Every structure is written in C-alpha cells, then in structure tokens.
Amino acid sequence: MEPAQLGAFVVFSLVGSFTPGPNNTIATATAANFGFRAALPHIFGVPFGFSTMLALGSLGAVGLLLSLPTAAGAIKWAGIAYLVYLGWLLIRAARPTPDYAPGTLAARPLTFLESALFQYVNPKAWMLATATAGTFMSGRDVATRAALICMVFSATCIASLAVWAWMGAALRRWLRTGRRRWWFNVAMGLSLAATALWMAVTT
16 A cells, blocks of 8 residues: 555544444443443454454455345344444433443443444444445555555554543543433433434435
C-alpha cells in the first residue's frame, strides 16, 4: 500500500471507529453500569470479529455474500432484530438502583465471543467492511495488504472503544444519584433502537 493510500486509510479507519455506532454505545453503557474493566472483553472482541470480516472481504466473500439478495436481506434483518433486542434489554434494565436481576443478559456485559460475533449482524460493521474491501484491498499482494488493514483497524477500534468506555466509566458515580442511571440506560437503549430503525428505512 502506497504511503498516500495508507494515510487515507488511517483517516478512514479513525472516522469509522470513533463515530457513534452500536459498538461504541455498548462500550459506553457497559462501562457506565459495570465499570471500565467489564468493558474489556467487548473492547477486544469487536476488533477480532471485525478483522475476520475484513479477511473475508479480502477474499471477495463479503461482496459475494452481499450480492445475494436473500443473504443480504437475512443479514440486514438479523442486525435490526438484534439491535432492537439489545436496546430492549437496556431499557428493561433501566431502574434507579444499580441492582440487576441475575440470570439475564442485561445483568452482565457482553463476552469476548458475543462481541466478536455481534459484528456479523452489526450494520455499521458491514458498511465499513464493504467500503474497505472495495476501496483499499484491491491491488497487488492482497494478503499483506489485508493484514495491514486489519492491524490498523484493530488499533483504531480498540482506541475508540477504550475512549467511549472511559467516558461511560467516568459517568458511573454521577449516575448513582436519583434516576440518572434510569435515564442513561433508556437513552442508550433508544439509541440502539434508533440505529435499527435507520437501518430498516435506509437500506
């Protein structure tokens, strides 16, 4: 990859990683409710899952899959359903105390594997993977290019999620007062639901 193209890709990956999206929302909500350390599996699971998508993109699998109407539709609606589900869990967990009912997904953060697999139904991840495969993975030495792209995206993704989680953790003590945690979780849940609605009407 030429230096100019690499510079353009670094900017693209920073913008793609740091702008709001489901992964950043989950990182913020997790750290706000459970602390920064609890968000670490998500922080490292996301780039792992997304890197596998980019690797498939380098082989043309992403473009081939999205070119099939049935597969593309299944991915779209699975993503919408899962985002609505996560939003509902956050809203249901919204309560004025820090206590959560045991045994539910809302009672714990996402695991490394859950965060990694979530990328395959994450609409923002699919858009970024498609744009990356189409714009930056063409040319010679595809394997080396794909490895470099995965490393850059992983670094920017980890940095972004860490910043968003840090902001969530910084709010944790403030959220313990009154119904602030309730309003926060409702806002996070609605933001995920809004992402699902946007995906439903624009894609």
